[in-house]
Amino acid sequence: xxxxxxxxxxxxxxxxxxxxxxxxPQPEALMVDSLARPASQEPESLQEKMRRLYPIVGVKxxxxxxxxxxxxxxxxxxxxxxxxxxxxxxxxNSFGQFVQFDENEFTAHNSTMxxxxxxxxxxxxxxxxxxxxxxxxxxxxxxxxxxxxxxxxPQKILGVFELKWSGDEKHLLNLVRVK
Numbered sequence: 001x002x003x004x005x006x007x008x009x010x011x012x013x014x015x016x017x018x019x020x021x022x023x024x025p026q027p028e029a030l031m032v033d034s035l036a037r038p039a040s041q042e043p044e045s046l047q048e049k050m051r052r053l054y055p056i057v058g059v060k061x062x063x064x065x066x067x068x069x070x071x072x073x074x075x076x077x078x079x080x081x082x083x084x085x086x087x088x089x090x091x092x093n094s095f096g097q098f099v100q101f102d103e104n105e106f107t108a109h110n111s112t113m114x115x116x117x118x119x120x121x122x123x124x125x126x127x128x129x130x131x132x133x134x135x136x137x138x139x140x141x142x143x144x145x146x147x148x149x150x151x152x153x154p155q156k157i158l159g160v161f162e163l164k165w166s167g168d169e170k171h172l173l174n175l176v177r178v179k
Contacts, residue, residue, distance in 0.1 A: 050128045054163050054173070056101045061173065063097035068108035069122045069158055070141055075177040077161070081170070101126060106136070119144040124158070133178060135160050 044052075051057065061068075061079035068077055079099065099108040108122040124138040136158045142151045160179035166172040 046128050046131070050132070054132070054165075056163075056173070057103060059100070061099050061101075063099065063108075065097075067097050067110055067120050067122065068099040069106070069124065069136055069138055070108070070120055072158060077175040078166075079173045079175065081173065116146060118147045120147065129160060132163050133160055134163065134175075 060082045062082050064078040064080060066074070068079070082098075095111050095113055097108070097110045099106060104125050104127065106122075106124055106126050108120075110118075110120055112119070121140075121142045122138060123140050123142075124136060126134050126136050129135045138154045138156060138158045140151070140153045143149055159177050161175040162178050164174045164176060166174055
């Protein structure tokens with residue numbers, strides 16, 4: 001009987017020692033852990049990246065020189081970002097040359113103090129074509145009776161423009177023709 005108790009005790013200790021062995025990995029736990037990890041994030045699309053770096057959609061921009069997207073020979077536009085102001089800047093910002101980009105469309109227009117001045121409205125579409133570059137397609141240029149040129153519907157790509165912030169404050173945006 002002593003021999004049987006000794007053998008059972010030895011077997012019990014042997015099994016206990018095998019169960020406590022932590023040197024070998026547990027494959028089941030590794031497999032479950034690897035399945036539970038979240039999938040890696042997909043890379044940011046060009047549109048998402050540009051929307052983040054150049055938030056121009058829905059923002060009113062004022063041209064520092066001339067009408068925007070009317071003429072084919074203009075190689076650069078300097079546009080100031082306008083924000084809603086409740087101070088004396090409203091009167092200054094309400095007259096001039098403006099452009100506003102919506103999701104895929106744009107409208108450029110001018111506003112003057114007098115009602116009998118030349119009024120030009122350019123409409124079209126735009127899209128991101130490369131890093132910091134937009135392609136501008138002009139659908140129509142409407143001119144009022146005080147303009148020496150008639151209205152037209154060009155229906156063509158005006159060009160590809162690279163967007164560049166001027167300075168760290170990001171209140172002045174330059175569009176420079178690349179094509």
